[in-house]
Amino acid sequence: MYGSAYIDPNTQFEGYLAPGEDPALLAEFEARIAAGDKIEPRDWMPALYRKQLIRMIEQHAHSEIIGALPEGTWITRAPGFRRKLALMAKVQDEVGHAQLLYNAAETLGKSREDMINDLLTGKSKYSNVFNYPAMTWADSAVIAWLIDAAAIVNQLANSKGSYGPYSRALDRICAEESFHLKYGHDNVVFLATGTPKQRQMVQEALTRWWEPIMHFFGPPDNVSQHTEVLMRWKVKMDTNDNMRQMFLNMYVPKIWDLGLSLPDPDLRKNEETGKWEYTEPNWETFKQVINGHGPCNAERLAVRRMAEEKGRWVRRAILKENTPYAIPLS
């Protein structure tokens, strides 16, 4: 394990510094960031940078393993063998992304076990979007197209960020996500150009997912708590509202081109400002969902708990603990 493990959760930061941290080191660190250097695990970094990175990368990793669940439920019911294979490959990729991200977070000093425990006890968050059910095959198509698209907007920007292990993980993740997006788009186009029943199915799925997708980019900039410090240190490369705008700009025209509609009568591009205008999604709903009270939070965590318990013997065997299954590794 690299780096100094824990930052006391009760640390009172003074500005950007923890008690005892040297302002000269902070100035050097910020100069490196301004020069576009990557910060690597053994480099000096402010405790607040470490803390923010652990929070964000860990949440991202959790989002990938939990994110495999709504689509995963469609593997057994995918219409046709070709789609079943493609969906299995996608779900497997998402779990692989979690692996890359947990590795990146571990370089900051938090162990995998602690991260998983914090997920299972609800201490650590994961993306709001995965707390909704995938009711029909069309929901899995909308997730693969538009949630992966939203993720690419966010991750492509942040892959240029300052922390080496996170930025390299994001590069690889984005390459795989771009296949997912094509797969999702193909499925949506198939349904949108299919029978009236198929069109209705994809329209209903889009209507269901629109608000969660708008929430995906995080609360508006004037409410976001972490954007200022994350952008100062190039962890986040743009604000929540700007990322939402980028997504709207790229995907709303594509959705409308398919003859599908979105459940927001005020959604339109203001040609003078170049910005999209929209009805604010319900941010109270968002708060409820990210704090454990969405439609599927309990179910998602129950599945992860079951996986954790059923996989315990494998982890113990690999670690050569005293089990009947211990694998002689050396």
Ligand code: BYC
């Ligand atoms: N969901 O100060 P703010 C995928 C929380 S997976 C839940 O603006 P920040 C895929 C936020 O954590 C890709 N919580 O936060 C996988 C904070 O609470 P705490 C997922 C959210 O960090 C499988 C509070 O609200 N992508 O693509 O500056 C299948 C205040 O927010 C959310 C990532 O994880 C949310 N949507 O900005 C298919 C990207 N938004 O921690 C697809 C990495 C905000 O103080 N993360 N909160 O308790 C980020 O880019 C940033 O963390 C966010 C939020 C833009 C999400």
